Amino acid sequence: MKGIVFTEFLDLVEQQFGFAMVDDIIEACELPSGGSYTSIGTYDHTEIVDLVSALSTRTEMSVPDLLKFYGEHLFGRFVILYPQFFENGRRTAFDFLEGVEDYIHVEVRKLYPNDQLPRFDVSRPDPGSMVMIYHSTRHLEDVAEGLIEGCLKHYGEACGIVREPDAESGGVRFTLTEKSEADE
Ligand code: HEM
Known part of the structure; x- marks a missing residue:
């Protein structure tokens, strides 16, 4: 790592x-x-x-709480350390998160050829929700959750996050659902 x-x-x-x-x-x-x-x-x-x-x-x-706290902090650091990833017109947290697998980690791989990155299978079942299935032998799903929370905070958006094992793939499924104003 x-x-x-x-x-x-x-x-x-x-x-x-x-x-x-x-x-x-x-x-x-x-x-x-x-x-x-x-x-x-x-x-x-x-x-x-x-x-x-x-x-x-x-x-x-607890260890999971510390890893989540760290992930959230790390996202704020990425904003400062890698401004290039925030300059490409991605205007919402969902757009940004959708680009982690296909764009950001691809570029990270070019910067650091030896890196060990997770894989995310991302889908948008409807405009108000998004599913990210995390796969990594390092099992840093707590860090992933913190990074997702940091991203939502950065874009000033509120989402419910449900995390559960994805039985089919063996990964960890995050379901993000936008909160409507009525929920707040
Ligand atoms: C500007 C945004 C981002 C940058 C620059 C970035 C970069 C990186 C880098 C450098 C690593 C370490 C690779 C290594 O250890 O060799 C990493 C790992 C990781 N990234 Fe990203 N990342 C970004 C956004 C995200 C987001 C939003 C998520 C969550 C949805 C995420 C999930 C992870 C996880 C969980 C790891 C730990 C390795 C693993 O789980 O296998 N990253 N990322």
């Missing part, structure tokens, strides 16, 4: 819990990388899971 995923995570931990916490979780994990990440390096994705578990035991937050 790309170093940027780690450096952004550790920056968030420092911001929320202080540098001593960053030091503490790195020490606790005995990581193969030693915990010194560069944004362009590549590291085993299990290191992020270990770091999040160590953080969870030291905070009041």
Whole structure:
């Protein structure tokens, strides 16, 4: 997994819990990388899971909640770090999310040839809803959910998100349904 995923995570931990916490979780994990990440390096994705578990035991937050919180934060960082992906006329969260598989991650793959990206099967059953089925051997569906929430926030949109296993494909299905004004 790309170093940027780690450096952004550790920056968030420092911001929320202080540098001593960053030091503490790195020490606790005995990581193969030693915990010194560069944004362009590549590291085993299990290191992020270990770091999040160590953080969870030291905070009041569960591992899934921490991963979601991190995903939401990461989307805000992507807006700053990759402005090119926000300059192509995608005006709604659904349009943006629809482009993650066919455009954004395709471009990410060109930037970082060794990356390990998930696959999303996306459909729009009707104008007010969207289905994204997430497939990845890394099972970072909590991060995916946080990224989706971060995206909705960025576009100022409100959606209900239902997450469930997709029995047919073995993936994780996210069903996003726009909230009408009457729901709010
Ligand atoms: C500007 C927007 C985006 C950029 C630049 C981007 C880029 C990246 C990069 C660099 C990685 C790490 C690849 C690696 O580890 O080698 C990644 C992984 C990932 N991305 Fe995206 N991404 C974007 C939007 C999204 C969105 C909106 C979602 C969710 C719908 C998403 C879901 C994921 C997930 C879950 C992973 C973790 C790897 C896995 O699950 O297998 N990304 N992305």
